[in-house]
Amino acid sequence: xxxxxxxxxxxxxxxxxxxxxxxxxxxxxxxxxxxxxxxxxxxxxxxxxxxxxxxxxxxxxxxxxxxxxxxxxxxxxxxxxxxxxxxxxxxxxxxxxxxxxxxxxxxxxxxxxxxxxxxxxxxxxxxxxxxxxxxxxxxxxxxxxxxxxxxxxxxxxxxxxxxxxxxxxxxxxxxxxxxxxxxxxxxxxxxxxxxxxxxxxxxxxxxxxxxxxxxxxxxxxxxxxxxxxxxxxxxxxxxxxxxxxxxxxxxxxxxxxxxxxxxxxxxxxxxxxxxxxxxxxxxxxxxxxxxxxxxxxxxxxxxxxxxxxxxxxxxxxxxxxxxxxxxxxxxxxxxxxxxxxxxxxxxxxxxxxxxxxxxxxxxxxxxxxxxxxxxxxxxxxxxxxxxxxxxxxxxxxxxxxxxxxxxxxxxxxxxxxxxxxxxxxxxxxxxxxxxxxxxxxxxxxxxxxxxxxxxxxxxxxxxxxxxxxxxxxxxxxxxxxxxxxxxxxxxxxxxxxxxxxxxxxxxxxxxxxxxxxxxxxxxxxxxxxxxxxxxxxxxxxxxxxxxxxxxxxxxxxxxxxxxxxxxxxxxxxxxxxxxxxxxxxxxxxxxxxxxxx
Numbered sequence: 001x002x003x004x005x006x007x008x009x010x011x012x013x014x015x016x017x018x019x020x021x022x023x024x025x026x027x028x029x030x031x032x033x034x035x036x037x038x039x040x041x042x043x044x045x046x047x048x049x050x051x052x053x054x055x056x057x058x059x060x061x062x063x064x065x066x067x068x069x070x071x072x073x074x075x076x077x078x079x080x081x082x083x084x085x086x087x088x089x090x091x092x093x094x095x096x097x098x099x100x101x102x103x104x105x106x107x108x109x110x111x112x113x114x115x116x117x118x119x120x121x122x123x124x125x126x127x128x129x130x131x132x133x134x135x136x137x138x139x140x141x142x143x144x145x146x147x148x149x150x151x152x153x154x155x156x157x158x159x160x161x162x163x164x165x166x167x168x169x170x171x172x173x174x175x176x177x178x179x180x181x182x183x184x185x186x187x188x189x190x191x192x193x194x195x196x197x198x199x200x201x202x203x204x205x206x207x208x209x210x211x212x213x214x215x216x217x218x219x220x221x222x223x224x225x226x227x228x229x230x231x232x233x234x235x236x237x238x239x240x241x242x243x244x245x246x247x248x249x250x251x252x253x254x255x256x257x258x259x260x261x262x263x264x265x266x267x268x269x270x271x272x273x274x275x276x277x278x279x280x281x282x283x284x285x286x287x288x289x290x291x292x293x294x295x296x297x298x299x300x301x302x303x304x305x306x307x308x309x310x311x312x313x314x315x316x317x318x319x320x321x322x323x324x325x326x327x328x329x330x331x332x333x334x335x336x337x338x339x340x341x342x343x344x345x346x347x348x349x350x351x352x353x354x355x356x357x358x359x360x361x362x363x364x365x366x367x368x369x370x371x372x373x374x375x376x377x378x379x380x381x382x383x384x385x386x387x388x389x390x391x392x393x394x395x396x397x398x399x400x401x402x403x404x405x406x407x408x409x410x411x412x413x414x415x416x417x418x419x420x421x422x423x424x425x426x427x428x429x430x431x432x433x434x435x436x437x438x439x440x441x442x443x444x445x446x447x448x449x450x451x452x453x454x455x456x457x458x459x460x461x462x463x464x465x466x467x468x469x470x471x472x473x474x475x476x477x478x479x480x481x482x483x484x485x486x487x488x489x490x491x492x493x494x495x496x497x498x499x500x501x502x503x504x505x506x507x508x509x510x511x512x513x514x515x516x517x518x519x520x521x522x523x524x525x526x527x528x529x530x531x532x533x534x535x536x537x538x539x540x541x542x543x544x545x546x547x548x549x550x551x552x553x554x555x556x557x558x559x560x561x562x563x564x565x566x567x568x569x570x571x572x573x574x575x576x577x578x579x580x581x582x583x584x585x586x587x588x589x590x591x592x593x594x595x596x597x
Contacts, residue, residue: 037083064089068113102559104569105577126535128565134192160185167194174220175227206268213268235261246293286344286365290314309337323369356420363420366390385413398454399447422446433497440497443467462490475532476524479508499523510574517574520544539567 046057055075059066066073078094079087087093091107103110110119119141125132132139143163161168161183168176168183181188188197202208208217216238217223226232235258236244248254276282282291291297296314300306309315310332317332324330330340346368352358358367367373372390376382385391386408393408400406403425416423422445428435435444444450449467453459462468463485470485477483480502493500505512512521521527526544530536539545540562547562554560570577 034081035084037085039085041084069115070113102569104572106572128535131191131535134190136191159183172227174224174230178228179230206262206266208268211268233262234258248293280338280342281344307334309334356414356418358420361420362422383410385410395454398456401457433491433495438497460487460491462487472531475530475534478534480504510568510572515574537564537568539564 046055048054092105112118112120122132122137164185188199203210207213223233224230225234236256241256244256277284281287296311297307299308299311320332345365353360357363372387373383375384375387386393396408424436426436429437434440448454449464450460451457452461452464474485481504503513506514511517525531526541527537528534529538551562
């Protein structure tokens with residue numbers, strides 16, 4: 001529909017839409033840009049056409065993601081609006097340090113973006129001598145850090161007794177205060193619980209954590225009946241008189257008295273009649289455990305110079321005579337027995353060792369008569385390696401799985417084992433794992449040391465016997481991601497048996513493969529002096545950072561102390577601190593080398 005031209009004119013005049021002829025309007029000035037440098041960002045990266053003040057920017061596209069409390073912070077709180085290139089990601093660029101540098105420059109060790117009051121000091125404490133474990137995990141920082149300034153954490157913390165004095169005074173088993181036990185609780189107790197205190201020094205007096213008495217007692221009161229005097233002890237509560245008397249028949253000076261028990265059994269073992277060993281071994285060797293009283297061998301209680309080897313079931317003639325057939329000078333007589341067997345072991349035919357070692361080496365003590373190996377009494381050249389329990393096929397076959405040209409023939413045994421020892425299977429090194437070279441050479445004696453299943457050499461263990469025990473191994477791998485105390489994991493990380501390179505040490509804890517400390521160490525123990533806890537470290541071992549040189553370099557540094565914790569606090573990257581060092585104020589004109597008296 002079209003409007004009447006006259007109506008259109010009236011409307012235009014009424015609304016002021018028709019203007020008198022005039023000069024052309026001036027061009028509108030462009031709005032002023034408050035930003036000088038934007039690091040290549042476009043306006044639309046932050047602003048919309050709806051409203052300049054409606055700012056949104058995806059910080060995930062930068063190297064500093066906004067999390068927690070940082071999400072509500074205005075741009076101008078961290079950035080200079082004229083120059084966005086100058087912002088840093090360090091906490092100190094925006095936050096004042098209430099600890100005045102005492103806790104180090106890495107706020108994230110204890111704090112997170114959730115809030116300053118949500119303190120998680122477990123990670124920081126793990127690198128100290130007092131990890132936050134057990135009930136200590138719920139404590140506030142100031143509960144223990146009382147001797148230092150407000151919000152300061154270096155230096156000596158509050159002693160245990162400050163919190164635990166009442167428990168110390170009230171303890172009666174044992175009575176801590178009357179006995180004068182130390183108030184350094186950590187010397188006997190763990191951080192996680194008071195129970196199961198361990199007085200490790202006790203084994204130096206009498207072994208209770210090792211040997212025959214390990215696990216045979218419940219608490220100190222089991223043996224120490226006077227809680228105020230631990231010099232008082234009783235053996236007779238466990239070692240009752242009827243049984244003890246029977247075990248000591250014929251022993252001169254025997255008394256059923258605790259002091260006598262300790263005098264004769266200082267290591268807690270039975271039969272500590274060590275004087276007898278110089279005459280004839282009865283507590284060690286073949287006769288250990290085969291007798292119960294002196295009368296078993298000494299048939300005249302009035303004369304211990306009289307003895308017999310033939311009492312009871314010991315060495316009956318029907319058995320002894322055949323074993324000595326063809327032995328020159330043999331007689332079934334106790335004096336003759338001792339003459340040929342002064343140490344109680346089988347008599348030695350020393351010439352035999354030149355042919356094959358039977359009196360020394362691995363076969364010593366594994367035979368009783370010549371007939372054990374020589375099955376033809378008329379020819380000693382005939383021998384067998386597979387008689388009775390010696391090298392049975394079932395066991396031997398399993399031990400030789402994968403060995404080329406193996407047979408169970410005695411001649412083959414002698415060909416590969418001329419000295420009776422395990423043959424050196426040198427193919428093991430290139431095919432499977434180095435055992436005759438490298439760090440494991442000489443650390444094993446038989447295949448069974450590592451291969452625990454005789455019929456399957458694919459089964460192996462790195463954890464048998466004294467090899468890689470859990471306590472030092474777990475301690476040596478603290479902080480290593482994906483670590484597991486299993487043989488398969490051992491081989492995966494140490495395929496050549498050499499130490500693995502824990503390269504994560506640099507980003508997680510402290511740079512040792514890069515920076516100034518690269519190449520300055522050869523093993524973990526150089527810095528970590530406690531094999532069971534990698535949280536313990538020192539910067540002062542051997543020639544590293546000696547006191548005289550280090551003290552000289554830090555003469556003008558405020559609050560300097562010669563401790564590993566202080567080193568790490570100021571040098572978390574092992575370099576000279578980025579922050580300026582505040583010198584110690586000096587009087588005008590004083591020499592820089594001058595020191596106070």
